[in-house]
Amino acid sequence: MTSEALAGRTVECRLLDEFTGTVRSGLSAALVLVGEAGIGKTRLLDHAAASAADLQVARVSGVEPERGLAFAALHRLLRPFLERVEKLPEPQRAALAGAFGLTSGAVADLFLIGLAALTLLAGAADERPLVCLVDDAHWLDRESLAALAFVARRLHADRLGLLFSVRGDEAGPAAALAGLPTLTVTGLPAEAAHDLLARSAPGRVAPAVAERIIADTRGNPLALVELSAGLSAEQLAAGAPLPDRLPLGRRLEEHFLGRARLLPAATQSLLLLAAGRAAGRRGTAVAGGRAARAATRSGRPRGRRRGPERPRPRSRSGTR
Numbered sequence: 001m002t003s004e005a006l007a008g009r010t011v012e013c014r015l016l017d018e019f020t021g022t023v024r025s026g027l028s029a030a031l032v033l034v035g036e037a038g039i040g041k042t043r044l045l046d047h048a049a050a051s052a053a054d055l056q057v058a059r060v061s062g063v064e065p066e067r068g069l070a071f072a073a074l075h076r077l078l079r080p081f082l083e084r085v086e087k088l089p090e091p092q093r094a095a096l097a098g099a100f101g102l103t104s105g106a107v108a109d110l111f112l113i114g115l116a117a118l119t120l121l122a123g124a125a126d127e128r129p130l131v132c133l134v135d136d137a138h139w140l141d142r143e144s145l146a147a148l149a150f151v152a153r154r155l156h157a158d159r160l161g162l163l164f165s166v167r168g169d170e171a172g173p174a175a176a177l178a179g180l181p182t183l184t185v186t187g188l189p190a191e192a193a194h195d196l197l198a199r200s201a202p203g204r205v206a207p208a209v210a211e212r213i214i215a216d217t218r219g220n221p222l223a224l225v226e227l228s229a230g231l232s233a234e235q236l237a238a239g240a241p242l243p244d245r246l247p248l249g250r251r252l253e254e255h256f257l258g259r260a261r262l263l264p265a266a267t268q269s270l271l272l273l274a275a276g277r278a279a280g281r282r283g284t285a286v287a288g289g290r291a292a293r294a295a296t297r298s299g300r301p302r303g304r305r306r307g308p309e310r311p312r313p314r315s316r317s318g319t320r
């Protein structure tokens with residue numbers, strides 16, 4: 001959590017206060033914050049957490065390395081409540097215990113696991129209203145996301161709130177949350193964008209330069225801060241010309257990298273190809289190319305399919 005004040009977001013914060021107010025009053029609520037990378041979803045979740053300071057708050061973030069581990073995120077979210085597993089009705093207890101590797105045997109179907117998660121969370125909320133914050137839902141393993149979406153669709157008067165954040169440009173994860181109330185987080189309004197720029201840029205920003213940065217970033221707070229940090233005080237004050245392409249900062253590049261890594265392997269290869277061609281035309285490296293190359297290095301395009309796969313040698317353990 002950052003202590004720096006939010007620029008703008010009055011409407012969004014009011015909605016989140018209403019969300020926590022609903023849970024506090026004994027009802028339930030579900031909400032999905034959808035928006036591009038760097039738009040401020042996590043900051044809004046921070047606001048919700050602060051707004052629910054008198055309630056129970058459980059928070060989990062999707063993490064890329066655990067994206068392939070079934071039920072990893074659900075396990076992290078439910079960990080503080082796991083002693084309640086014993087109190088669940090037997091089929092639900094067995095289903096959750098199986099999903100979390102507490103018992104051996106086949107993993108039960110998602111319906112029972114989702115139901116078990118709902119019973120567990122509702123039981124915890126019975127003691128004190130509970131707000132669950134699920135950040136970066138696009139990085140959640142598929143099974144956890146499905147189970148949590150299942151819970152969110154079945155909330156009643158449980159004193160339980162589920163708030164998700166997901167990048168809007170990822171069709172898959174956002175689609176898994178379909179049917180839930182959604183708040184699309186867009187760029188900051190002009191006044192708030194100017195305010196953030198004035199706060200974050202080192203020195204004076206000439207009005208024309210501010211307009212250019214805000215237009216180029218479409219009010220994305222991360223991009224605003226990063227782009228202005230990449231310019232010299234002279235450029236910001238309009239004492240020196242701006243480059244044609246405003247410089248991407250390292251964090252912004254990381255965000256694009258993250259997005260590239262979410263793409264299917266074939267799309268990453270295509271992106272790499274397109275970026276390479278663009279770089280060739282301009283004689284300069286473009287961020288998309290760097291992102292795609294790094295994503296390629298991360299190993300995802302191993303799934304490239306160009307005809308039948310050749311058999312690979314077995315490892316010494318005998319596994320492939």
Ligand SMILES: Nc1ncnc2c1ncn2[C@@H]1O[C@H](COP(=O)(O)OP(=O)(O)OP(=O)(O)O)[C@@H](O)[C@H]1O
Nearest residue numbers: 005006007009036037038039040041042043221222
């Ligand atoms: N309204 C705001 N006022 C000031 N700073 C903001 C605001 N919104 C976001 N920021 C800053 O912009 C950066 C990105 O915000 P944040 O991490 O919340 O984005 P995000 O939407 O969660 O991105 P991602 O999809 O990559 O997780 C952070 O440094 C954050 O502090």
Ligand SMILES: [Mg+2]
Nearest residue numbers: 041042135136
């Ligand atoms: Mg975030």
